[in-house]
Amino acid sequence: GYGGDSEDDYNHTFSLDGRWGIGEYGLIQGFVAKTETPGADEGEHAFQLAGNYDSEKWSYSASYTEVADDFNPEVGFLTRRGDRKPSVFAMRRIRPADLWGLLEIRPHASYNGYWDFDGFQETGFLHVDTHWEWRSSYELHTGINFTREGVKEAFEIYPDIYVSPGTYDNVEAQIVFYTNRGAPVAFNMRTVIGGFFGGDRVSLTPALTFRIGDTFNAEFAWNYNDIDLPEGAFDANLGQLRLSYSFSTLINLQALIQYNEQADIIGTNVRFSWLQTANSGLFLVYNEVDERGIGALPTGRELILKYSHIFDVFN
DSSP, X not given: OBOSSOTTOBOEEEEEEEEEEETTTEEEEEEEEEEEOTTOOSOOEEEEEEEEXXXXXXXXXXXXXXXXXXXXXXXXXXXXXXXXXXXXXXXXXXXXXXXTTEEEEEEEEEEEEEEOTXXXXXXXXXXXXXXXXXXXXXXXXXXXXXXXXXXXXXXXXXXXXXXXXXXXXXXXXXXXXXOXXXXXXXXXXXXXXXXXXXXXXXEEEEEEEEEETTTEEEEEEEEEEEEEETTEEEEEEEEEEEEEEESSSSEEEEEEEEEETTTTEEEEEEEEEEEEETTEEEEEEEEEEETTOTTSOOSEEEEEEEEEOOOOTTO
């Protein structure tokens, strides 16, 4: 892409990706990419290699992703750069003939880690879990997480409460419960209890969903966090309401409203989409942020109109 009047004001992105199926259950995929931006003095590359195997009884996957510090696709979306990320996953599916009304048991484990290019580990997440699914479609997840967070610079996690630089290793229990998610009204609860930046955290997230056929869906969730750190204790709460109405299989209206109690901020996102094919068509998006609490006038508004079309240059 190009912008501005200077001949040095440009950004180029080049990429190549591919997929290779192996047998009935195997798949290898990956991509390589590079950007060119004036003034970049670090690496501008990115690549990923991933493989997975998915049969009736076993699922395996592994990947390695690397994104250099100055990789900068200005026309794309990038959540994290300057990292090396390995990832592995393994799961076994068991269908007992007659055990407590269970339909399937899924023991599994996964690991995700992030290292910077100096070898410092920023994040580590080892997840060991078992999913218990009943024939009634109720489901229970019983897991344990081993986490690592590397903090290079102190940051303020709550007014006047700071997390100091260092590496924090913690263990937490995770329990998730679902009622029948295909029913018109469904409930789920996520509970996480364990260590957090050298202290303790209790996180509860109840959610209620409501749907009318394939036309209307609504979900309300409340995330409650009770956090006790060496420098102080605090509560953090986040409310979220999702609404979706489908006029047809191609025309959809969605809304997301979030409320951050700690900062007293309300964010609203409304998106109207008229699809031609998957991820292409007409999109109208409205964003609004209110930093002065419930009932106040919005402090930021954004209206976006986007149209995309996919075509095959070879046909």
